[in-house]
Amino acid sequence: MSDEYEHKLEAKSDYTGDASSVSTPDIDAVPDAELPDQELYHSHSWWTTYVFSQDAKYIGIQYALTAIGTGLLGLVLSWLMRIQLAWPGLGWLEPSSYYQFVTMHGMIMVVYLLTALFLGGFGNLLIPLMCGARDMAFPYVNMLSYWAFVVAVVVLLASFFVPGGPTGAGWTLYPPQAITAGTPGYNGGIILMLISLILFVAGFTMGGLNYIITVLQLRARGMTLMRLPLTIWGIFTATVLAMFAFPALLVGCLMMTLDSLLGTSFFMPAMVSLGETLTHEGGSPILFQHLFWFFGHPEVYIVALPAFGIVSDLLSVHSRKTIFGYRMMVWAIVGIGALSFFVWAHHMYVSGMNPWFGFFFATTTLIIAVPTAIKVYNWILTLWRGNIVLSLPMLFSLGFIVTFLNGGLTGLFLGNVTVDVPLSDTYFVVAHFHMVMGIAPILVVFGAIYHWYPLVTGRMMNETLGKVHFWITFIGSYAIYFPMHYQGFVGVPRRYFEIYDSPYIDVSTLLLNKFITIAVLIVGAAQLLFLYNLFASARLGKKAEKNPWKANSLEWQTPQMPPEHGNWGKELPKVYRWPYDFSVPGAKEDYIPQTQPPSEIIGAKVEKT
Amino acid sequence: MSKKKSIFQLLTEKPWEQDQIEADNDHQGQTVNLSKQKLGLRTLMAASTVLFSLFIVAYSDRMLVHDWRNMPEPWLLWFNTGILVISSLVFHQTVKYAKNDLFDKTKNGLYFIGFLAYSFLIGQLIVWYQLMNTGFYATSNVANAFFYLFTTIHGLHIIGGIYFWGKTTSKFIKRSLKKEEINNLIDICAVYWHFLLAVWLVLFGLMLSS
Numbered sequence: 001m002s003d004e005y006e007h008k009l010e011a012k013s014d015y016t017g018d019a020s021s022v023s024t025p026d027i028d029a030v031p032d033a034e035l036p037d038q039e040l041y042h043s044h045s046w047w048t049t050y051v052f053s054q055d056a057k058y059i060g061i062q063y064a065l066t067a068i069g070t071g072l073l074g075l076v077l078s079w080l081m082r083i084q085l086a087w088p089g090l091g092w093l094e095p096s097s098y099y100q101f102v103t104m105h106g107m108i109m110v111v112y113l114l115t116a117l118f119l120g121g122f123g124n125l126l127i128p129l130m131c132g133a134r135d136m137a138f139p140y141v142n143m144l145s146y147w148a149f150v151v152a153v154v155v156l157l158a159s160f161f162v163p164g165g166p167t168g169a170g171w172t173l174y175p176p177q178a179i180t181a182g183t184p185g186y187n188g189g190i191i192l193m194l195i196s197l198i199l200f201v202a203g204f205t206m207g208g209l210n211y212i213i214t215v216l217q218l219r220a221r222g223m224t225l226m227r228l229p230l231t232i233w234g235i236f237t238a239t240v241l242a243m244f245a246f247p248a249l250l251v252g253c254l255m256m257t258l259d260s261l262l263g264t265s266f267f268m269p270a271m272v273s274l275g276e277t278l279t280h281e282g283g284s285p286i287l288f289q290h291l292f293w294f295f296g297h298p299e300v301y302i303v304a305l306p307a308f309g310i311v312s313d314l315l316s317v318h319s320r321k322t323i324f325g326y327r328m329m330v331w332a333i334v335g336i337g338a339l340s341f342f343v344w345a346h347h348m349y350v351s352g353m354n355p356w357f358g359f360f361f362a363t364t365t366l367i368i369a370v371p372t373a374i375k376v377y378n379w380i381l382t383l384w385r386g387n388i389v390l391s392l393p394m395l396f397s398l399g400f401i402v403t404f405l406n407g408g409l410t411g412l413f414l415g416n417v418t419v420d421v422p423l424s425d426t427y428f429v430v431a432h433f434h435m436v437m438g439i440a441p442i443l444v445v446f447g448a449i450y451h452w453y454p455l456v457t458g459r460m461m462n463e464t465l466g467k468v469h470f471w472i473t474f475i476g477s478y479a480i481y482f483p484m485h486y487q488g489f490v491g492v493p494r495r496y497f498e499i500y501d502s503p504y505i506d507v508s509t510l511l512l513n514k515f516i517t518i519a520v521l522i523v524g525a526a527q528l529l530f531l532y533n534l535f536a537s538a539r540l541g542k543k544a545e546k547n548p549w550k551a552n553s554l555e556w557q558t559p560q561m562p563p564e565h566g567n568w569g570k571e572l573p574k575v576y577r578w579p580y581d582f583s584v585p586g587a588k589e590d591y592i593p594q595t596q597p598p599s600e601i602i603g604a605k606v607e608k609t
Numbered sequence: 610m611s612k613k614k615s616i617f618q619l620l621t622e623k624p625w626e627q628d629q630i631e632a633d634n635d636h637q638g639q640t641v642n643l644s645k646q647k648l649g650l651r652t653l654m655a656a657s658t659v660l661f662s663l664f665i666v667a668y669s670d671r672m673l674v675h676d677w678r679n680m681p682e683p684w685l686l687w688f689n690t691g692i693l694v695i696s697s698l699v700f701h702q703t704v705k706y707a708k709n710d711l712f713d714k715t716k717n718g719l720y721f722i723g724f725l726a727y728s729f730l731i732g733q734l735i736v737w738y739q740l741m742n743t744g745f746y747a748t749s750n751v752a753n754a755f756f757y758l759f760t761t762i763h764g765l766h767i768i769g770g771i772y773f774w775g776k777t778t779s780k781f782i783k784r785s786l787k788k789e790e791i792n793n794l795i796d797i798c799a800v801y802w803h804f805l806l807a808v809w810l811v812l813f814g815l816m817l818s819s
Contacts, residue, residue, distance in 0.1 A: 030634050
């Protein structure tokens with residue numbers, strides 16, 4: 001940092017200088033706890049321990065497994081879609097099934113997999129442990145949150161079994177087509193989808209309340225907000241975004257449910273359907289689009305911010321280096337969160353809007369690239385001259401940086417109205433958002449699972465299998481999405497279940513479609529390796545030592561690993577530093593855990609960032 | 610307890626510097642000096658405010674379309690508004706009673722508040738009944754649909770309030786909690802009641818003025 005900082009550091013000889021002046025144990029002293037210890041709920045039976053558990057760690061695992069299970073269905077749907085696109089001559093899918101699969105794939109991946117996994121899964125597992133709390137603030141509400149999510153998933157899946165099948169309106173569920181005859185599932189599936197989303201929002205609000213209050217109020221002594229790992233900053237900010245963004249989805253869903261069930265006209269204009277004049281009149285479909293994207297854009301960051309936070313911690317731990325520019329990283333997370341509420345209409349450039357309106361949203365969209373770019377620079381500078389260990393979490397984190405950068409750059413193109421208009425609704429858009437909020441966060445999810453697996457099971461995941469999984473996933477996803485950019489440029493529209501013999505469709509498109517599909521099948525199959533690794537390692541994996549990655553943050557400093565009920569034994573931890581003291585010159589080890597008191601590391605000189 | 614800091618002060622701390630390290634080691638682990646229930650309620654009220662604001666935005670947008678036909682405001686709505694105002698005032702008084710340890714007065718206050726809340730809900734249902742009897746269905750005009758939607762969502766919030774009012778009242782009568790804890794809960798319910806009154810006044814005012 002600045003010279004001024006260096007002078008200050010030298011002036012402080014009591015901590016950084018010679019040992020003789022600091023040998024008094026007083027430097028470890030912290031004031032007595034003023035706040036009472038949290039009262040814990042103790043389970044009495046098998047049911048309350050393993051099923052209706054109120055322990056945040058269990059709820060986190062339950063959330064994660066449910067989300068991954070649902071996500072697998074999304075993966076299989078993408079296989080089916082791709083086979084149809086590559087070999088349309090097979091007559092593999094009906095057009096209606098194709099649309100239904102597109103819709104369910106999108107909604108499952110965005111909401112039921114990524115949101116639930118990052119906030120419900122990692123949030124529940126990591127927030128109490130990383131903050132140094134015994135559990136969430138309201139454990140009972142936390143349990144309700146998970147079960148509301150389960151019911152939401154069940155209702156969503158039930159839509160496969162109602163007459164007409166699930167909705168085929170696209171994951172954006174735009175009215176009027178979503179609830180008008182001609183769209184698959186217009187009177188059955190869509191209702192279940194809307195109800196499922198309403199349940200999800202209700203469940204999430206209960207969970208989000210817990211995450212916010214726990215992070216704000218239940219931290220360990222000495223754990224200030226600016227000493228929190230960036231993982232927590234990411235999850236916390238994403239939760240705040242979700243608390244403000246999900247109401248918009250709720251409003252849209254409620255009003256569309258009424259339009260469909262009661263025949264009101266919130267969103268439905270006067271229209272003729274199948275030769276008959278419908279009873280609706282005057283409704284505004286654009287209003288729904290605004291509501292949806294007022295939720296939908298922050299939703300991108302609800303998924304991305306936890307990924308940003310987690311990847312920052314993974315990079316720091318696995319390159320044995322302080323995160324570069326911690327404060328800037330926090331500000332970037334908060335800044336991106338705030339800005340994300342002012343960019344939503346860039347999803348609606350082709351819906352028709354005042355040019356000044358489009359100008360405003362194009363500008364805000366480009367501005368949000370600034371904090372995002374700061375984060376990318378900081379990740380790279382964290383790696384700069386670090387002691388990089390190419391462990392599995394590190395590989396996935398590196399994969400994330402490249403992929404996120406890639407997807408972010410195409411975002412700059414699409415954020416401009418004039419560039420977006422010709423590219424809108426082509427495969428370029430599909431490639432962009434899969435790179436930036438599909439592959440990139442998923443790579444972080446994998447990295448995070450490999451990283452925190454020993455914390456959950458006490459065993460390590462298999463390294464070789466993991467590396468095979470990484471390389472197939474990483475290279476495979478580029479094999480899938482790079483060609484899609486090209487297809488978008490030559491004008492192949494998205495959402496078409498078959499590319500007919502049009503003069504503008506080149507033979508290369510058809511060949512690429514086959515190539516992409518083969519890549520999809522291989523990448524998808526590679527996930528089976530991961531699943532095998534995930535479940536088999538719980539039994540067969542190498543026993544993990546305590547704190548296997550030599551990390552500083554609190555979750556690895558519990559008396560038992562995996563942590564038991566109540567996390568911390570008798571005494572709550574005391575925190576003496578931030579979690580990024582890696583490779584401190586003069587220290588015995590290359591890491592100083594947050595709980596290590598100053599008297600034990602005399603002579604260590606904290607590195608400036 | 611650490612001194613109160615603004616969000617900007619919090620975010621500009623340099624956690625790696627020696628001065629800051631020493632100050633941070635004294636930190637007690639709480640960001641704001643509020644009970645978790647109170648802060649939780651504020652979080653929920655913030656989310657709920659966003660929800661109602663978005664409804665209002667949707668209402669204002671939809672109002673501009675030519676097919677909008679205003680709905681009459683039955684006098685009973687004024688009566689229900691009055692009930693809500695009174696229940697808020699009573700709650701305000703009850704919080705004072707609870708603070709001064711006046712057990713019977715607090716108990717009566719809580720019962721009366723519950724009675725008023727149920728009366729409000731019944732009153733709203735009667736308004737619905739009257740409107741439907743005079744042909745103002747949700748389907749006949751979108752203004753009516755908004756009215757039913759607003760009253761439903763507000764009513765659901767009231768029902769949620771009644772649930773917590775019931776829990777608080779029964780804990781109060783059983784005297785199963787310490788004085789500060791039960792007063793904290795009563796206080797929280799009161800704040801929520803005032804919030805729902807404010808929401809209703811805004812919604813009602815919006816429907817009156819359009």
